[in-house]
Amino acid sequence: MSIDNxxxxxxxxxxxxxxxxxxxxxxxxxxxxxxxxxxxxERFERKYANAFVGxxxxxxxxxxxxxxxxxxxxxxxxxxxxxxxxxxxAKIAKSWGDDHMAKSLNESVFSAGGALVxxxxxxxLIPLLRAKTxxxxxxxxxxxxxxxxxxxxxxxxxxxxxYIGEIQNIPPSQQSxxxxxxxxxxxxxxxxxxxxxxxxxxxxxxxxxRNDMVRSMSLxxxxxxxxxxxxxxxxxxxxxxxxxxxxxxxxxAGGPGNATLNEITDDxxxxxxxxxxxxxxxxxxxxxxxxxxxxxxMRIRDVNGQFVYRDEMLRGNxxxxxxxxxTQIPTNLGxxxxxxxxxxxxxxxxxxxxxxxxxxxxxxxxxxNDGTGVVSGISTDQTVLRAIARHDFGARQRGNEIAVxxxxxxGL
Numbered sequence: 001m002s003i004d005n006x007x008x009x010x011x012x013x014x015x016x017x018x019x020x021x022x023x024x025x026x027x028x029x030x031x032x033x034x035x036x037x038x039x040x041x042e043r044f045e046r047k048y049a050n051a052f053v054g055x056x057x058x059x060x061x062x063x064x065x066x067x068x069x070x071x072x073x074x075x076x077x078x079x080x081x082x083x084x085x086x087x088x089x090a091k092i093a094k095s096w097g098d099d100h101m102a103k104s105l106n107e108s109v110f111s112a113g114g115a116l117v118x119x120x121x122x123x124x125l126i127p128l129l130r131a132k133t134x135x136x137x138x139x140x141x142x143x144x145x146x147x148x149x150x151x152x153x154x155x156x157x158x159x160x161x162x163y164i165g166e167i168q169n170i171p172p173s174q175q176s177x178x179x180x181x182x183x184x185x186x187x188x189x190x191x192x193x194x195x196x197x198x199x200x201x202x203x204x205x206x207x208x209x210r211n212d213m214v215r216s217m218s219l220x221x222x223x224x225x226x227x228x229x230x231x232x233x234x235x236x237x238x239x240x241x242x243x244x245x246x247x248x249x250x251x252x253a254g255g256p257g258n259a260t261l262n263e264i265t266d267d268x269x270x271x272x273x274x275x276x277x278x279x280x281x282x283x284x285x286x287x288x289x290x291x292x293x294x295x296x297x298m299r300i301r302d303v304n305g306q307f308v309y310r311d312e313m314l315r316g317n318x319x320x321x322x323x324x325x326x327t328q329i330p331t332n333l334g335x336x337x338x339x340x341x342x343x344x345x346x347x348x349x350x351x352x353x354x355x356x357x358x359x360x361x362x363x364x365x366x367x368x369n370d371g372t373g374v375v376s377g378i379s380t381d382q383t384v385l386r387a388i389a390r391h392d393f394g395a396r397q398r399g400n401e402i403a404v405x406x407x408x409x410x411g412l
Contacts, residue, residue: 069128072121073210074101076191076360080383081198084362117358117387125214125358132218134324135225135238135393138286138347145184145353145392152180152351152396178398182353184390185235187224189217191385192375198383213387222328225352225393226288226343235392238288238343238350241399246274249407256336257412261300261308264410268319271344271403278400284348287323289408290340294325296411333406340408346401354391361386 078101082089086108093102104118129136136142143150162171191212197205223237230236248270251263259267275282289297297318298310309318316322321344333339363384367376375382395401 069124069210069214070206071101072117072125072358073213074098074206075104075117075121076213076385076387077193077198077206077209078105079360080193080362080364080385082362083364083383117360122358125210128210128214129218129221132214133221133225134288134326135222135347135350136352137324138288138322138345139284140225140347140350140352140393142352142354145182145355145390148355148390149181149183150353150392152182152394153178180351180394180396182351182392182394184353184355185224185233185392187217187220187389187391189213189220189387189389191216191387192380192382193385195381195383217389219328222326225350226326226329237393238345238395238402239341239404241395242402242404243399246278246400246402247404247406250405250409252407252409256334256339256407257409259410261302264297264300265308267405268342268344271342271405272319272321274403275344275346275401278397280346280349280397280401282321282346285321285344285346287318287321288329288343288345289323289325290329290331291325291327292331292411293340293342293408294323294411299411334409336409338409338412339406342405342408344403344405346397349396349401351394351396352391353394355389359388 078089078093079086081092082105086105090102090105093099093105104121107118108116164170191209193209197208224235226237227239228234228237229240248267250259250267252259253263254260272282272285275285294313298307298313300308300310302308312318313323329341329343331338331340333341363386367374367384
């Protein structure tokens with residue numbers, strides 16, 4: 001191209017600038033295409049990771065984490081789907097793509113009461129029960145009881161110390177010891193499952209089974225650990241471990257339902273004092289009450305109209321100690337039939353001895369009691385799981401670590 005004048009020079013410059021812009025745009029477009037291609041390649045590889053595996057290559061191993069306790073529920077549900085036959089249940093697990101569970105079922109241990117849920121799955125259920133059962137939640141000590149019974153020594157009387165003069169004999173000092181003997185009590189949990197759900201491999205179904213199990217077991221444990229008598233094959237609960245000297249009626253000089261702020265506060269502090277007078281440490285102490293009692297305490301105001309306990313209780317404490325509520329303490333006690341109880345205890349001194357295994361039996365179309373009457377599994381198209389856990393409950397300080405306020409009508 002010949003350059004004859006100034007206009008030709010300007011035209012060449014303009015064309016070069018245009019070409020530079022095009023090159024820059026093409027370069028930018030190329031970079032975007034490469035980024036997009038790389039992203040698509042990675043997504044493709046993730047989606048079809050096992051589709052193009054070479055002969056000498058191992059397929060990628062994918063692991064999935066599950067909510068606590070779900071695997072125990074899945075084990076139970078597969079047993080039910082297999083009609084109690086672990087070999088059949090293992091085949092169903094394989095059809096769901098769950099090789100780990102299939103292996104567990106093939107290695108199932110059986111006793112006279114049925115299949116034993118593997119310990120690794122049971123160990124996931126215990127923390128869930130701890131969160132739901134108020135005695136566990138407040139810090140009762142859980143210890144294994146693998147042979148059906150457990151004996152624990154405790155110091156019955158303390159040793160004594162003395163000052164002596166020169167060449168005087170040291171006076172004798174002897175500690176005496178007692179024994180806390182616990183024996184396995186059988187807690188039976190019936191879990192009806194719709195037969196339609198048994199064929200569903202979804203882990204969300206296992207979550208439903210787990211939630212039903214934990215809820216029913218925790219509610220029954222609350223009754224046992226708080227108020228059962230130890231008769232009729234039940235554990236002996238806190239109410240019956242507490243010595244008579246540690247059980248007292250609430251103060252209400254004005255009559256039932258008319259306790260004053262000072263009377264309520266005195267009763268609460270007197271419960272704390274009972275433990276301190278028995279030399280019980282309060283570092284693991286806490287309260288148990290009904291939701292009604294909690295509501296009553298939170299609504300109490302002083303003479304200036306200020307809430308007395310509410311702000312602290314909203315933070316989960318009462319007079320510096322944790323509290324929990326349960327509907328398993330009755331609210332129909334006492335002469336008027338509308339009274340309840342409040343418990344204060346050093347929970348670290350309370351013991352739950354339990355077996356690490358759970359026995360499971362499967363009853364296709366079995367009958368069960370739903371609380372209102374007997375229900376037929378055949379007519380409702382359900383399979384019933386019967387799960388048996390074994391444990392016992394005890395107080396290492398012979399109940400001196402427990403105080404009980406009775407005749408409580410705060411909140412009426």
